Amino acid sequence: MCRHLGWLGASVSASSLVLDPPSGLLVQSYSPRRQKHGTINADGWGVGFFDRGVRRWRSDKPLWGDTSFASVAPTLHSGCFVAAVRSATVGMPIEPSASAPFSDGTWLLSHNGVVDRAVLPAAAAAESTVDSAVLAAHIFERGLHALGDTVARVGARDPGARLNILAADGATLLATTWGDTLFALQRDDGIVLASEPYDDDPSWRDIPDRHLVEVSGARLTLTPLEGS
Ligand code: GLN
Numbered sequence: 533m534c535r536h537l538g539w540l541g542a543s544v545s546a547s548s549l550v551l552d553p554p555s556g557l558l559v560q561s562y563s564p565r566r567q568k569h570g571t572i573n574a575d576g577w578g579v580g581f582f583d584r585g586v587r588r589w590r591s592d593k594p595l596w597g598d599t600s601f602a603s604v605a606p607t608l609h610s611g612c613f614v615a616a617v618r619s620a621t622v623g624m625p626i627e628p629s630a631s632a633p634f635s636d637g638t639w640l641l642s643h644n645g646v647v648d649r650a651v652l653p654a655a656a657a658a659e660s661t662v663d664s665a666v667l668a669a670h671i672f673e674r675g676l677h678a679l680g681d682t683v684a685r686v687g688a689r690d691p692g693a694r695l696n697i698l699a700a701d702g703a704t705l706l707a708t709t710w711g712d713t714l715f716a717l718q719r720d721d722g723i724v725l726a727s728e729p730y731d732d733d734p735s736w737r738d739i740p741d742r743h744l745v746e747v748s749g750a751r752l753t754l755t756p757l758e759g760s
Contacts, residue, residue, distance in 0.1 A: 535560045536616040536642040536698045540705045541722010547605035553730035561595040561617040566728035573617035576631035580640040581610035582702035590631040612702045614640040621646050630660040634668035641668045645694030680744035683708045684758035705747040714739040723747050
């Protein structure tokens with residue numbers, strides 16, 4: 533399924549996180565190393581960050597073909613990013629508004645996985661009919677303070693769901709593992725959470741399944757989720 537990446541730390545460029553690393557999201561769009569579901573992530577991409585509010589750039593095309601983004605990305609700086617490349621679930625629309633990150637104006641949120649929309653309340657505020665957008669709207673409605681609880685409840689209603697969420701509000705990164713991979717890297721200048729390591733640094737830490745990850749400042753805490 534999709535691959536996502538979050539950053540909280542010093543101000544860095546979008547290209548340094550997404551395009552430059554040897555196995556970053558750009559390379560993961562055509563050659564992911566740890567992907568268990570799907571093969572490539574060519575159905576769109578999105579880069580969101582905070583700079584006096586939420587900023588997003590989303591597309592329904594492969595990241596590798598976007599020379600405009602590649603040209604501008606070195607000038608986009610922030611201390612907090614959520615970025616993703618997408619492998620659309622069969623039957624889901626392919627349109628820019630179906631690419632993560634989704635937003636309620638305060639949070640940026642990405643979903644790596646799949647969920648039966650029938651177990652979610654119809655959300656008027658969903659940005660697209662894609663399952664991830666309906667799930668994002670449901671999470672926004674319940675509040676991010678309840679993220680772990682919401683994921684466990686949705687997981688109980690749809691046992692086949694995979695619910696890896698990554699969210700940020702500029703001061704905090706939140707993530708869940710529920711059916712797919714997530715790794716954390718504590719750098720001197722900040723913390724990266726990513727579906728898979730963007731390089732071969734041995735300090736990438738594998739986050740166990742069915743956990744909530746909270747990052748604020750330089751602190752990362754892990755809490756087991758209900759149902760784990
Ligand atoms: N189900 C979502 C979609 O279709 C996410 C897919 C994924 O994680 N690959 O976009």
